[in-house]
Structure formats: C-alpha cells, structure tokens
Amino acid sequence: MTQQIKLSPTNCSQCGSAAFTAAASGKDYIYHGTACDYTYARCDDCGHFYLNPRPEIGEIVLMYPANYGTFSDRFQGRANLLGRVKTAVNQRRLKAVMANLPQGGRVLDVGCGNGELLMALRMARADLELVGLDWHFPIETRRSLERHGISLIESPLESAELPDQPFDLIIMLQLVEHLWEPEEGLQRLAGALAKDGRLLIETPNTDGWDRRFFKARAWGGYYFPRHLNLYNFERLADLLLRVGLVVESQRSLSAPLIWIYSIQAAIQSRFGWKSPLTRIAGVKNLPLIAGFALLDSFAMAIGFTTSNQQTVSRKS
Numbered sequence: 001m002t003q004q005i006k007l008s009p010t011n012c013s014q015c016g017s018a019a020f021t022a023a024a025s026g027k028d029y030i031y032h033g034t035a036c037d038y039t040y041a042r043c044d045d046c047g048h049f050y051l052n053p054r055p056e057i058g059e060i061v062l063m064y065p066a067n068y069g070t071f072s073d074r075f076q077g078r079a080n081l082l083g084r085v086k087t088a089v090n091q092r093r094l095k096a097v098m099a100n101l102p103q104g105g106r107v108l109d110v111g112c113g114n115g116e117l118l119m120a121l122r123m124a125r126a127d128l129e130l131v132g133l134d135w136h137f138p139i140e141t142r143r144s145l146e147r148h149g150i151s152l153i154e155s156p157l158e159s160a161e162l163p164d165q166p167f168d169l170i171i172m173l174q175l176v177e178h179l180w181e182p183e184e185g186l187q188r189l190a191g192a193l194a195k196d197g198r199l200l201i202e203t204p205n206t207d208g209w210d211r212r213f214f215k216a217r218a219w220g221g222y223y224f225p226r227h228l229n230l231y232n233f234e235r236l237a238d239l240l241l242r243v244g245l246v247v248e249s250q251r252s253l254s255a256p257l258i259w260i261y262s263i264q265a266a267i268q269s270r271f272g273w274k275s276p277l278t279r280i281a282g283v284k285n286l287p288l289i290a291g292f293a294l295l296d297s298f299a300m301a302i303g304f305t306t307s308n309q310q311t312v313s314r315k316s
C-alpha cells in the first residue's frame with residue numbers, strides 16, 4: 001500500500017523568485033515512503049536548487065519512516081567494525097575545529113540522530129559540555145547518551161528552546177538540506193553562538209563531479225523527498241553571510257553514501273522502483289563504500305569538487 005503525500009509549491013529560499021526550470025525528477029528511491037514523483041527545481045534567477053513542489057511539514061512521518069537510518073542504527077561504539085571506522089572518521093574530520101575549543105567548551109550537535117558523533121567527541125575530550133538536538137530520540141539512545149553526560153533537546157530546530165549559555169561550536173551534519181526554513185534555522189544557531197564561536201556544516205554540494213553522471217534523475221544528493229534545498233560553496237556562503245556569519249573555510253569531503261544512493265536510484269529508474277537489484281549496492285556494503293571513498297579522495301587530490309562539503313563559519 002502506498003500513501004498520498006501533500007505537496008505545496010514554493011519559491012526559491014535564497015532569492016524569493018518563483019521562476020525555475022526543472023532540473024531533475026525521481027521518486028523516494030531509498031525509503032519508499034510514498035510512490036510520488038518529485039521534481040528538483042533550479043532557480044532561474046540565482047541558480048539555487050530546491051525541491052518544488054515539496055511536502056508540507058505535517059507529512060514528516062511519510063518522509064522519515066521508522067526505519068530511517070539515523071534513528072534505527074543505535075550507536076555501537078567499538079562493538080563492530082563499522083562503528084570503529086565511523087568513530088575514527090568522525091574524530092578526524094573535526095580535528096581542526098576541535099583544536100580551537102577551549103577547556104570545558106560547549107558543543108551543540110544539531111540533528112545528532114543516534115549520537116555517534118557526540119560519542120566520538122566524548123571519547124576524544126572528556127572536558128567538553130556536549131548537547132545533542134533532534135526531533136525524536138528512541139529511549140535506548142537517550143539512556144546511553146545521558147549516561148555519558150550528554151544532554152539532549154528533543155525538538156525540531158525550528159521550535160527548539162536553545163540554552164541561554166552560548167556555544168563555542170555548533171555542528172550540523174547533513175541537516176541544513178532537510179530544513180523547511182534554512183535561513184530561519186541558521187539565524188537561530190547564529191544567535192546561540194558565542195563571540196568567535198564556529199558553526200560547522202556538512203551538506204551535499206551540487207557542484208560535485210559525480211552529479212554529471214546522474215544529473216537528470218538519479219544523483220543521490222537529491223534524496224527525494226527529504227532534501228529540500230541544496231547548495232554549492234558560493235550559495236552556502238551567501239546564506240551564512242545573511243545570518244551574520246563569515247565563512248572561514250570550505251572543502252570537499254568524500255561522498256561515498258551519495259554514490260551509493262546514486263547507484264540505487266539509477267538501478268530503480270532503469271529496472272523499476274524497489275527493484276531487488278538495489279541489494280547489490282546497499283549502505284552496509286563496506287567494500288563498496290570504501291571504494292567510493294577512495295575514488296573521491298583521488299578526485300579531490302586532482303582538484304575536483306565532490307558531492308559533500310564541509311563549511312566552517314565564524315561569528316565575529
């Protein structure tokens with residue numbers, strides 16, 4: 001049984017223009033929440049990419065079913081290989097911003113999911129005050145994080161009550177692209193930053209070199225219907241400037257999961273929605289993930305932009 005989802009037209013969230021050209025179309029190839037066809041629009045005025053029409057916020061349950069990745073994968077720490085690899089990757093990619101954090105520094109992870117990043121930070125630095133925010137925490141996730149002294153705020157960012165005490169670092173990984181009102185969300189976060197505090201964002205990059213292979217249908221970064229807005233370096237920097245943050249650094253990160261999603265979507269647009277052939281390229285296929293991570297590392301080494309970016313901005 002497939003369910004109907006309510007969609008509404010929207011304007012470009014960057015410049016307000018209603019003029020757009022359809023850039024890509026596809027279905028929910030990953031969670032199969034609804035059978036709807038979705039369209040990715042490209043703004044005729046500023047070039048911004050956004051889902052249009054898009055689901056209303058009340059449809060969030062159809063967009064994020066109960067088996068959605070970040071909730072169902074409980075943090076497993078050192079218990080398995082994937083957990084160990086993730087902890088190491090998390091610690092390494094945050095090394096530079098961590099080095100700037102004062103003793104007892106306050107860190108907020110917005111959209112922390114199962115909390116694996118906060119756990120990696122806890123293992124690296126016992127002195128930090130760690131806070132996680134997400135719109136839903138399963139009880140066992142909450143228990144295991146709180147046991148490690150991590151405080152949790154259970155709320156969507158849009159309506160969250162953020163603590164009065166400012167943060168030295170706010171991390172938002174693969175979340176800004178999911179927000180209905182990205183500028184409002186970032187405005188709130190900028191307000192919660194200490195002077196000289198940093199906001200670290202990771203989000204897909206529409207300038208990724210692999211988008212050209214899957215462009216019109218199946219590029220994994222579209223992630224129908226969950227990614228509502230997508231940025232390249234310039235447009236994300238513009239958005240941050242509008243909320244009073246100055247970009248300090250921008251770089252590409254390898255994007256193995258976007259490759260996997262691209263391949264799953266390509267298989268389904270060729271062999272039919274929900275085709276069992278997608279099992280050959282699943283998100284738990286470690287050798288395949290490692291292979292794409294390596295391919296992207298090579299691409300970065302020769303100066304290519306990948307489909308995943310890390311942008312660090314600062315409140316001056």
Ligand SMILES: [Zn+2]
Nearest residue numbers: 012015043046
């Ligand atoms: Zn625009």
